[in-house]
Amino acid sequence: MKIEKNRVSNKIGTHFLNFIDKLILLTILFLVIIFIFYPMLSVISKSFIVNGEFTLDIYKSLLNKNIMLLKNSLFVAILTTLISTLLSIAVSIYISFTNSKYKKILTTILMLTMISPPFVSSLAYISLFGRRGFITHNILGFTANTYGWQGIVAMQSLGFTSLNALMLIGVINGIDKSLFNSSLDLGGNSSHTISKILIPLMRHGIIIVGLLTFVRSLADFSTPIIIGGSFNVLATQAYLNVVAYSNLPMAAAISILLFIPAIIAFILYRIFLKDSNIITGTNFREESDETMLRIEGFFPRLLQIISYLFLTMMILQYLSIFISAMTKQRFGTMYFTFDNIKESKNYISGSFLRSIIYSLITGVVGSIIGFLISYYLEIRKIKGMKIIDFISTMPYIIPGTFFGLGYILAFNKYPLELTGTGLIVILNCIFKQLPLPTKASSAVISQINPQVTEACKDLGAHDIYILKDVITPMSKSAFLISFVNNFTATMTTIGSIIFLVYPGKKLATLVMFDAIQSGKYRIGSVIACMLILITLVVNIIFSKFLLEEKNVY
Incomplete structure (x- = not known):
């Protein structure tokens, strides 16, 4: 009786793990199609269809x-x-x-x-x-x-x-x-x-x-x-x-x-x-x-x-x-001053904190999604993942304004009405930069000896446990590289998000862009220095983590 109960319990556990595995895979497919392919399709259709009719005018x-x-x-x-x-x-x-x-x-x-x-x-x-x-x-x-x-x-x-x-x-x-x-x-x-x-x-x-x-x-x-x-x-x-x-x-x-x-x-x-x-x-x-x-x-x-x-x-x-x-100029002479920093406070209040939060979220979520795409492509070799990998790589090379415009056209009505929210900016940054974590993860995962995963399967380990206990620990360096790349790219991006950010929710790069456009070059310089210093500190910190990770292995 006990043996029979254990068999039933193991069977239920296996079914549950299979369900989780399929759920993760379907979620990845859904995210790539909805947040990369669909916005691109929206731009294409908008240029050919006006008032419900096809036109080349x-x-x-x-x-x-x-x-x-x-x-x-x-x-x-x-x-x-x-x-x-x-x-x-x-x-x-x-x-x-x-x-x-x-x-x-x-x-x-x-x-x-x-x-x-x-x-x-x-x-x-x-x-x-x-x-x-x-x-x-x-x-x-x-x-x-x-x-x-x-x-x-x-x-x-x-x-x-x-x-x-x-x-x-x-x-x-x-x-x-x-x-x-x-x-x-x-x-x-x-x-x-x-x-x-x-x-x-x-x-x-x-x-x-x-x-x-x-x-x-x-x-x-x-x-x-x-x-x-x-x-x-x-x-x-x-x-x-x-x-x-x-x-x-x-x-x-x-x-x-x-x-x-x-x-x-x-x-x-x-x-x-x-x-x-x-x-x-x-x-x-x-x-x-x-x-x-x-x-x-x-x-x-x-x-x-x-x-x-x-x-x-x-x-x-x-x-x-x-x-x-x-510095500032007075009667043709340059002099040292902190006035530019003081004046910049009116321009950067809230924008830097918002940029850092968005960049942290993009770094973590984007790294996880990129890692999972690489796992199902390189280790599991799921049929059709090459198409998903192709679609997920496209944002790397298409114009940023194209991708940003796609989000305006795709997500301005029910059931995905996201325009005017911070979520649309974060999603845009995650999927615009998705090729970076995907390629970084693929480079690391492809080096894992296939015999390791085969040995785990021979011992009865489920794919979910192999992912959790074997592949993930061996891919920490890819996650660190992906995170720092995504953080840096989000802190310094402008092209794909310039249409998506509302005036009251601007990021630091957009505030800098506005300052330069309006002729306030010294204010723009202060914001540029702050952006460079923040991203530099994050790069240095995570580079140390990466070196420690290499030394461990």
Whole structure:
């Protein structure tokens, strides 16, 4: 009788665990479809269906009136892609083969530039090269109009290079270093080895960073608004159609126009990513092979000069922001003051606390969802999860304004009326950044030996217990990386949430954006400094946790 009761009890327990497992899987599928696929579908349908009828009139009007804006967008994106890609190649190669002591310093500088708002370079550009800029006016003594496409291309190129260089460093770290030593042993010099062996081996990574740069440039509306002057682009026009003109169908059509090259780039990105060694996130593999490649000869020296020019510009950029936050001008003389900090209190009351809370929630929830998607994809290999993974990766490359507009159109009525709430902002941030935790988790989970899970199953363990007691403990590093990436991205985001935040519930980045737009550059500098310091502290704390986790294993 007891044995029979135990069997019944075990059967009920197994059924319950199966139910929990299916519930988790269905919840993940539901969340991805509702909060990623459905908003994207809403934008597409809004651009074709007006008053319940299918029409192409919006696109005809768009192409007639905005063809010049399309040309401007493509011109800026192509130029930015070329410059940023070339810069990132030079910087990544130099940092990868320089002295290990300098490598850590230079990599740290690159990492620091990743934790600031996307348009902070525009603020520095105004401080350094504006009409009253420190370099143009104070040092060179002239007042020049530096607004236009030149400023947009310059700031986008500098702003995108840090991430591109870090990705290419990951590619270089994944290359067999014995190939370089063989080239040198056979009489090739450093210039020949870099140009004929290293760069060709980096080609997939170079193509990927080029595609990402092109899409990011197309989607950037904040830099053209701040320093574009009379030079306008499609992304800016999409933003104005929502904020200034309340013309959602036109904004949707413009977003679709930006979405087409983005989705083409995304498909190419997925193809090339399969054959590349790019490592995303903050965790880069240390170089284990001793390499004799040295920075000698004309070509390596040229890479060194380009790298130091870039790094000097980045240091100047951030120094100018901190100086601008702590100084004022009086009769043409700069003096130190805390007045900017005092004045900024009226702008930041509540916004920083709100940003931190939203970022913490996004970091935790986004990391869990990304981890579960990777688990069902990599370990369980559930049928159809590749489609879900494809959909969940799309927000990484589509324009932020496209994704934000999708949330306005999708969640403005019953039963999912979320507009005007903090929840819609949090959900947008979670699913916009979902590719980061998904890829970070996949990178870790895919390294787990399949024999571990098979042994657990042979011993009678249910999939839920394997997930809880085996996979999760072995994936702590992925969770930490995902959390810090999501926190940083949410603290510094603007593109996808700018349409979703109501005036009384603004986040710190939007307050900074408004201050810069209204000409209060010093207030904007104070807010930028605070954002950088907060994200820096969080990055340092969680980096220590990550190092401790590595030491344990």
